[in-house]
Amino acid sequence: MALFLWMSGALASFCILAIGARELSGELTIAQSLCIRSAIGLVFLSAVYFIRSQIFKDKQQKSLASQPRVNVIKLHLFRNVFHFIAQYGWFFGIGLLPLAEVFALEFTVPIWTLLIASFFLDEKVTMNKLIAIFLGTLGVIAIVQPGYALIDYASIIVLGSAICFAISHTTTKSLAKTESPLTILLFMCIVQLPIGLFLSLSSWVWPQGEQWLWLTVIGLSALSAHYCLAKAMKYAEITTIITLDFFRLPLIAMVGVFFYNEAFELPLLIGGALMLIGNLVGVRGLTAKSIKVKQNI
Template sequence: MKPDRTFTAVLLLLCALTLFDAMGLIIKHLSPRYSAAELSAYRNTFGLIPSLIVLYSSSDWHAKGRIWRLRQWRLALARGAILTLAQFSFYLSLGLLTFATASTITYANSLFAVALATVLLREKVGWVRWGAVLLGFIGVIWIVRPGSDSFSPAALLPLGAAVCYALVGVTARVMDHDVPTPLINLYSSIVALMGAVILALFTGGFTPLDRASDIWWLVAMGGFGGTAVLLLIMSYRIAEQSNLAPFNYFGIPLAFLLGWVFFDESPWDELFPGALLILASGLLIVWRERRLKRA
């Protein structure tokens, strides 16, 4: 009996989200001793290993002569620079906010992706998806609470990261279709590594390792992040994105649970009902896109 590839893809996706959150936990754990730029540099350094594995295991890349040069190399470099800003903002927010709050706000990237697609890709977006975007923005504002006594400027960091992550995702669709995805990912990772190193040097340099065990934390951080990207690529290759998209939001309750278990955080007042609105808006966008595809 042929295995259900969609079920396999969902499992790969859930494993990827778990690894991304594990990476975030390590970043938050190390934040008191190392800057966000340093952590980003280490993450991209050790994350290159899984990226290279994905590239060399890509039959598409081998079939096309193992190309390294991209026609749109300037766009590839720009995507890496944007990814640098996204990582720096998100990693910095993990050291300043509760784990669940920082993680949840970044899930607004799907909302920004819809808005950016109308500008950059000239996609037509109907009132249902615009309504979903508006609902999601209300959820974000509810969490960030600008103008209130509880407002923290640090809450703008994961919001900025969400915009950058959305821009990285949307610009990937502008790249030539015959370019293997792992090669595009490798370009972004290398540029993000160089950008993180430059940021670290301009923000105080690299801190000597505080303890021997930290090297293993750094290796695990990069390995988790790089492997998560690998699993994401695998999952989206064997199943349609519309079938997987609803499961992306599994990361919101998972982040809350992990923050509670490892850091004794339970930011109910910060996250709810804003997180539910972000979740509802994302699922509404997924539902509408699936309806349009079937039509």
């Protein structure tokens, strides 16, 4: 139950993040948006982290003291370099491609994650996972109905960002074994802030009025999304988490219907149904595995 609650929070937060990115597209440089997002997140998260550390005398920090911190920090750096590249490509795609096409390309992430996790985290590639990913991919194709026009340089960049997201997700899963979600998020802001600042200095323009509102939305929703995702990763394997993430496409499509007057079409229903079936198959495999573990105990 906890897995689905955390994933629901992650899905809602990622949808809000996409809306904010769409509203700011073309108004500020991507690097500047990512820089300010990190700054807002760092201010908010530092306050939360400080309060938490004062109220709860972390048992987790004591256990982390015995860990090889240099290696952990290197892993944080590795994760956030790839995550920054992935976010940059994602924002870039939103500015040049229809939102549905960007999401369709982004949802190749489960395929890349499945391959990367199987090689580097020794996660088993089960039939349930393969079926869930296959049906989810069919759902994406049914909704977007991509054509040959999809293959251009912007699409290649978004596909590259999908691979970087997969590397980032896999590294997050590895970090989640020893690091708290707050620590993962704090490092995300600390590492990505100077990268964004360096890349945006030559074209820096101070945001005005409503732009600050959307930057705040992006900053807080990004924190919420990654916090929920990191918490969810404590309850399931990375490939299961990413499979559940397929729900994000029909959700953002519904946002388009109600807030941007986009057409509600039959392919959306068909694609959503395929994704739902795929997720139910994945959940069934996860539940069966949990029951088996309890019986062995």
